[in-house]
Amino acid sequence: MPELLEVKDLKTQFFTRDGVVRAVDGVSFELAAGETLGIVGESGCGKSVTALSLMRLIPQPPGKITQGSIMFDGQDVLKMDDDEVRGIRGNNIAMIFQDPMTSLNPVLTISRQITEALELHLKMDRAEARKRTVELLELVNIPSAKKRLDDYPHQFSGGMRQRVMIAMALSCNPKLILADEPTTALDVTIQAQILDLLKNLAREFRTAFILITHDLGVVAGMTQRIHVMYGGKIVEKADTNELFANPKMPYTWGLLRSIPRLDENRKAKLLPIEGLPPDLIAPPPGCRFEPRCQYRRDICREKEPELIGIPNAKADHEARCWGTQAGGWLVDSDWHRDVGDLAALDAIKAEVADLPPDVKRVEAADDDKKKGN
Amino acid sequence: MLKYVIRRLLLVIPTLFFVALITFVLAQAAPGSPFDKNETKPLPVATIERLNRFYGLDRPVYEQFVVFLGNAVRLDFGVSLQRDRSVNDIIGQGLPRTAQLGVMALFVALAVAIPLGVVSALKQNSAIDYASVFLSTIGTTIPSFVLAIVFIYFFGVLLKLLPFVGWGDGLDRRMIMPTVILALGPMAFLTRITLASMLEAIRQDYVRTARSKGLGEQVVIVTHVLKNALIPVATVLGPAAAALVTGSFIIETIFSVPGVGREYIRSILARDYPIIMGTTMLYAAVIVIANLTVDLVYGMLDPRIKVA
Numbered sequence: 007m008p009e010l011l012e013v014k015d016l017k018t019q020f021f022t023r024d025g026v027v028r029a030v031d032g033v034s035f036e037l038a039a040g041e042t043l044g045i046v047g048e049s050g051c052g053k054s055v056t057a058l059s060l061m062r063l064i065p066q067p068p069g070k071i072t073q074g075s076i077m078f079d080g081q082d083v084l085k086m087d088d089d090e091v092r093g094i095r096g097n098n099i100a101m102i103f104q105d106p107m108t109s110l111n112p113v114l115t116i117s118r119q120i121t122e123a124l125e126l127h128l129k130m131d132r133a134e135a136r137k138r139t140v141e142l143l144e145l146v147n148i149p150s151a152k153k154r155l156d157d158y159p160h161q162f163s164g165g166m167r168q169r170v171m172i173a174m175a176l177s178c179n180p181k182l183i184l185a186d187e188p189t190t191a192l193d194v195t196i197q198a199q200i201l202d203l204l205k206n207l208a209r210e211f212r213t214a215f216i217l218i219t220h221d222l223g224v225v226a227g228m229t230q231r232i233h234v235m236y237g238g239k240i241v242e243k244a245d246t247n248e249l250f251a252n253p254k255m256p257y258t259w260g261l262l263r264s265i266p267r268l269d270e271n272r273k274a275k276l277l278p279i280e281g282l283p284p285d286l287i288a289p290p291p292g293c294r295f296e297p298r299c300q301y302r303r304d305i306c307r308e309k310e311p312e313l314i315g316i317p318n319a320k321a322d323h324e325a326r327c328w329g330t331q332a333g334g335w336l337v338d339s340d341w342h343r344d345v346g347d348l349a350a351l352d353a354i355k356a357e358v359a360d361l362p363p364d365v366k367r368v369e370a371a372d373d374d375k376k377k378g379n
Numbered sequence: 380m381l382k383y384v385i386r387r388l389l390l391v392i393p394t395l396f397f398v399a400l401i402t403f404v405l406a407q408a409a410p411g412s413p414f415d416k417n418e419t420k421p422l423p424v425a426t427i428e429r430l431n432r433f434y435g436l437d438r439p440v441y442e443q444f445v446v447f448l449g450n451a452v453r454l455d456f457g458v459s460l461q462r463d464r465s466v467n468d469i470i471g472q473g474l475p476r477t478a479q480l481g482v483m484a485l486f487v488a489l490a491v492a493i494p495l496g497v498v499s500a501l502k503q504n505s506a507i508d509y510a511s512v513f514l515s516t517i518g519t520t521i522p523s524f525v526l527a528i529v530f531i532y533f534f535g536v537l538l539k540l541l542p543f544v545g546w547g548d549g550l551d552r553r554m555i556m557p558t559v560i561l562a563l564g565p566m567a568f569l570t571r572i573t574l575a576s577m578l579e580a581i582r583q584d585y586v587r588t589a590r591s592k593g594l595g596e597q598v599v600i601v602t603h604v605l606k607n608a609l610i611p612v613a614t615v616l617g618p619a620a621a622a623l624v625t626g627s628f629i630i631e632t633i634f635s636v637p638g639v640g641r642e643y644i645r646s647i648l649a650r651d652y653p654i655i656m657g658t659t660m661l662y663a664a665v666i667v668i669a670n671l672t673v674d675l676v677y678g679m680l681d682p683r684i685k686v687a
Contacts, residue, residue, distance in 0.1 A: 061591060063587060063590055063591060092593040092594070092595060093593065094593070095590070095591055095592060095593035096591060096592035096593035096594075097593055100591070100592075101588075101591045103584060103587070103588060103591075105584060108583060108584040108585065109584045109585055109587075109588045110585055110588065111585040111588070111589065111603050111606075111607070112585070112607065112681075112682070112683060113606050113607055113610070113680070113681060113682060114602070114603070114606070115682075119588075122592065122594065122598075122602075123592040123593065123594075126592070126593060126594065127593060158682040158683070160682070160683045171588075174588075174592070
């Protein structure tokens with residue numbers, strides 16, 4: 007099957023006063039038509055910037071896509087002129103943003119914000135576009151949609167606004183929807199509804215989507231495959247069941263260990279990932295996760311591992327880890343039992359403890375900035 | 380909506396009452412009298428007393444105030460103490476000129492400030508951006524009477540390009556300088572507000588959403604950014620418009636524009652109480668109405684503000 011989307015060696019950088027932030031640093035992945043993919047990682051790992059790069063929505067300056075190619079439907083998005091890119095945005099690729107409170111224009115009616123794309127891409131007239139908008143709003147379960155067409159965003163709740171965003175994204179029947187943390191800003195009770203809606207509609211319209219989240223729990227039932235990102239790179243690729251059953255990268259283990267489980271002994275403590283996220287201006291020379299990895303060896307600091315297939319796993323399961331790759335020291339280890347080198351763990355904790363508290367805060371703030379939000 | 384307007388209009392009454400009360404008391408408390416202005420040939424004491432009795436100035440202040448209020452309700456502000464003309468007549472003659480000056484200045488200020496603010500927000504660090512910073516610094520920091528004198532010297536006296544005395548009917552070259560000078564202050568202020576609120580609006584999430592829909596840059600700026608960015612500008616327009624009308628008395632005096640502002644200054648110097656009261660009440664009414672208009676317009680521009 008020909009791929010719908012083929013991203014090769016994508017690098018997006020932000021040129022700041024402190025240096026070049028390598029927010030996305032050589033990311034490659036593919037997506038077939040109708041396929042669903044989850045991109046998971048902590049704040050500042052480059053997942054949002056990856057999504058924005060696909061639509062060339064990176065604010066420039068300071069951001070710039072410095073390398074790579076994004077083949078969408080046989081055309082390289084990065085080689086298009088501005089008009090061609092605008093022809094794709096909203097039409098073939100649509101995006102759902104994180105915060106529905108701020109992502110809708112407060113002074114335009116709901117209908118206007120949906121009809122403008124319909125008029126632009128599908129060449130509908132006002133009346134047609136309004137009719138279609140009612141259908142779309144009904145599709146995303148907005149009650150009495152017809153009456154609410156001329157409401158303003160502030161008259162809608164957060165969950166309803168995110169439904170509007172979904173309706174907006176679906177409006178021109180895109181081939182690909184990018185959902186960037188679509189439920190992070192919502193109540194937990196609403197999260198499941200929105201995710202279900204997104205999943206069902208995407209299936210109904212055979213739309214491919216990429217779900218970007220920091221929450222492994224969110225992607226679990228949602229996507230066919232998952233890519234884990236860390237420090238601007240993809241560190242593990244697998245299909246969803248395989249990733250949860252047989253993760254092959256210590257960072258993924260860390261993520262899984264930090265999720266509370268219902269079937270766990272109640273006294274068991276959650277194990278956080280120690281240390282700080284990597285500095286994307288001067289990333290570690292070896293494995294990006296090495297400074298926080300309790301399984302590390304000397305080679306991890308010296309040389310960066312490739313993202314390649316690994317033993318004891320499905321054929322398309324890839325990980326970026328010296329330990330789990332062929333000949334590594336973690337090939338046969340069971341992550342449930344083996345918690346790694348405790349001395350290394352203490353060293354990581356000690357390193358962070360030595361930092362004055364304000365450094366930690368500054369780094370956390372930097373992360374938010376790098377996310378490009 | 381209608382109820383809101385009526386309520387706001389009713390609130391105008393106490394506002395105007397207190398403005399009248401304070402002005403009346405202050406004007407009377409100021410030393411001097413309307414009849415002591417000719418120092419070389421002072422009026423005989425008996426004449427002054429007769430004049431005072433004739434105009435009711437010999438009665439207690441509160442009594443005078445009550446009489447003033449009773450007449451003012453019927454829009455009768457009395458007769459000038461120096462000139463044998465009614466206050467309404469004097470104001471009625473000056474008002475069209477003052478209004479024309481104010482409206483033209485507001486128009487000039489807006490016509491320059493909004494495009495300038497928008498363009499300098501879109502093209503930061505460009506020549507236009509620096510020009511707008513320069514303009515708003517000049518307009519904000521240098522008082523209009525200083526600029527007026529500088530302009531008169533350069534364009535009027537040195538280059539002889541523009542006349543600088545008097546006014547005219549319809550449109551007249553004599554109007555250019557007073558209008559421009561009067562417009563400079565609000566122009567500077569409005570440019571800064573436009574620039575700041577454009578920069579604020581342009582980095583909002585909904586602008587990214589608009590771009591993600593594939594809208595052209597022009598549509599994004601006009602329908603999504605500008606519509607939001609102009610709301611703060613509209614809120615300051617009321618005070619700005621009021622400042623233009625009330626602030627013009629300095630300009631009117633400098634350029635000898637026969638408007639209400641010049642009468643205002645003249646009346647204060649002459650202790651011409653009826654004219655002081657008449658012009659003050661006019662200014663107060665203008666400010667109150669300008670603010671009410673802006674509040675109503677604000678409710679139309681921003682759907683989140685509900686006028687009720």
